[in-house]
Amino acid sequence: MRFDVLTLFPDMLETVFNESIIGRARKKGIIEINAVNLRDYSKDRHKRVDDYPYGGGCGMVMMAPPVIDAIEDRKRSFENEPLVVYMSPKGRVLSQELVNELSEREGFIILCGHYEGIDERIMEHIDLEISAGDYVLTGGELPAAILVDSVSRTVKGVLAEEEGFKGESHYNGLLEYPQYTRPEEYNGKRVPEVLLSGHHKNIEKWRREMSLFETAKKRPDLLKKAEMTADEKKKVTAFKRRLSRKSK
Numbered sequence: 001m002r003f004d005v006l007t008l009f010p011d012m013l014e015t016v017f018n019e020s021i022i023g024r025a026r027k028k029g030i031i032e033i034n035a036v037n038l039r040d041y042s043k044d045r046h047k048r049v050d051d052y053p054y055g056g057g058c059g060m061v062m063m064a065p066p067v068i069d070a071i072e073d074r075k076r077s078f079e080n081e082p083l084v085v086y087m088s089p090k091g092r093v094l095s096q097e098l099v100n101e102l103s104e105r106e107g108f109i110i111l112c113g114h115y116e117g118i119d120e121r122i123m124e125h126i127d128l129e130i131s132a133g134d135y136v137l138t139g140g141e142l143p144a145a146i147l148v149d150s151v152s153r154t155v156k157g158v159l160a161e162e163e164g165f166k167g168e169s170h171y172n173g174l175l176e177y178p179q180y181t182r183p184e185e186y187n188g189k190r191v192p193e194v195l196l197s198g199h200h201k202n203i204e205k206w207r208r209e210m211s212l213f214e215t216a217k218k219r220p221d222l223l224k225k226a227e228m229t230a231d232e233k234k235k236v237t238a239f240k241r242r243l244s245r246k247s248k
């Protein structure tokens with residue numbers, strides 16, 4: 001999978017993408033990430049890519065010519081047509097569902113806005129606007145890093161354990177069960193016995209139940225769409241009753 005991220009701050013992205021799991025996947029050639037400096041496409045003597053907004057108002061706006069040139073130039077270097085994404089607070093909010101959809105694609109050009117945003121005429125060259133959430137950041141670099149990270153970890157070979165991401169929060173619409181590591185006992189609190197039993201079926205059963213309870217406790221809204229057996233629904237209802245009794 002390949003990501004070309006168009007940015008005014010390539011160093012900011014290189015720092016993030018050279019570390020840890022994503023850095024290793026890059027080195028192994030499992031994923032390709034290119035942080036492309038938009039200033040390289042400026043025809044201005046001072047490499048400017050922004051200008052004052054028509055109609056007045058505060059801040060600067062990223063200009064159409066260098067940005068569109070960058071998108072079209074990078075597009076030509078992909079074997080198959082990449083998806084052109086603009087990171088924007090106006091976009092579809094990123095979710096695991098969207099990440100899973102995007103994981104089917106092979107290539108992305110990701111545009112990071114800055115200042116007050118981008119000239120509207122660039123939008124004709126964008127396939128999808130994606131938001132990191134309903135708040136405004138100074139630039140699209142952090143949201144782009146989130147997008148690249150979340151999509152990359154679905155690529156075979158990026159995570160050490162194959163399919164490792166499938167049991168994690170949100171993948172199947174639920175939150176993940178609680179995790180424990182050594183020591184077995186800490187400050188009088190023991191790791192649940194079932195996890196020490198080595199009985200895989202019971203561990204799976206416990207994890208599924210805990211995953212449902214964790215979701216009921218922290219993100220009850222997610223349960224509306226979750227697939228549950230009749231028995232699981234009963235258990236969740238009983239758990240919620242216990243929770244509300246405790247909170248009174």
Ligand SMILES: C[S@@+](CC[C@H](N)C(=O)[O-])C[C@H]1O[C@@H](n2cnc3c(N)ncnc32)[C@H](O)[C@@H]1O
Binds near residue numbers: 134
């Ligand atoms: C200060 S913002 C511009 C906000 C714009 N004036 C508006 O009100 O919609 C600058 C850039 O940061 C990025 N950005 C800001 N918030 C974001 C968010 N929630 N998700 C994705 N990108 C965001 C976008 O690329 C945007 O062009």
